[in-house]
Amino acid sequence: MLVEALRRTITELAPAAETYATVALAPVGAGGRDVDVVRLALHEPSAVARTKKEEPEEDDRAPGGVTVDISRKRVLIDGESAAFTFKEFELLQYLVLREGRTIERTELVSSLWQGATDDEAPGERTIDVHVRRLRSKLGRYEDIVRTVRGVGYRFDRHADVVIRYGHGTPSPDRF
Template sequence: MSNTALLTRPATRHLRAVEDVAPAKPAAPAPAAALPAGTAPRGFALYVGIDEAKAAADGVSLSVLVEALRRTIGELAPHAETYATVALAPAGAGGRDVDVVRLALHEPSAVARTKQDEPADDHVPGGVTIDISRRRVHIDGEAAPLTFKEFELLQYLVLREGRTIERTELVSSLWSHAGDDEAPGERTIDVHVRRLRSKLGRYEDIVRTVRGIGYRFDRHADVVIRYGHGTPSPDRF
């Protein structure tokens, strides 16, 4: 089931709050006591539950909904920055769509209310098992000793399966909080990939080199990916 974290009306009639709704008084800032000490609001998240079939029944698509809301935000707040992602859940997952989305995207109150985790499935088949939710990788039943950064690198490629990722993107995404003197050079990525491949053993070819560009994750029959409650797909929009 795919769900998007953004929702509005179709692009041809997207929200026009300034024109269609009587001007409202600016919202008063939240009382200081309502916020944890030392914090300040920096934005908001809108969780929306709707799968592709329901969107199609309404005559739209998820991408149309996202772009319509982005245009509305651009009209109302030109300085706002937006980011859209899709919440993935196992096919046939029960419950309300919006609750599935909140849990998949790890919304704090949704996670806090969900204490009854699914029974752990510790059976690990042969081949490669990449467990995104538990941040573990097994090779032929044995835990692979990946470092934090090696797992981050593998996960980044897995979530973009089949797409070639340039070295510059890997640096800017995986070392986004590093200073200029801490971020690795593009060739350092090659070292990380080489070490990751060495730990993948005979399955090293699932991380492929695209000469002159970067790297790509290619899944085959020996690879199993576990997403748990859901893993955001950053490439959808």
């Protein structure tokens, strides 16, 4: 009913405009900007990440597993810092922030090489090369980055994977 009232009002104000409306309800005292409340209601990955309780940082060198530290842009594998290139980390971060969703190669290319001209933008198979390098650096944890044949890639969290978001997690639509 509220959405319909908004559409009628918009139609009166701008008859030629297309209208799209989303209404998000939040509990009293939810705090934050209106846009943050809407993003959380729509389950945007970065908004959800900001609401999760951050893992305790008493010991950054946990004995085993993978720690993807989004806020510090680093990966720890079995307690040791992994030497990821900028693009490798961007790729992993992009997948982590969209956990469980299969991302097509074309989306990865357009998102990770934003602003590149057609001559500068890599082909879709370049993503395969980056994923192969990323997996080799993940070692025995390589299967957290899954291939969905004919479609793209997906991040699947395991019990031995910790994601640290911090307070400055970037929006998944901007890097």
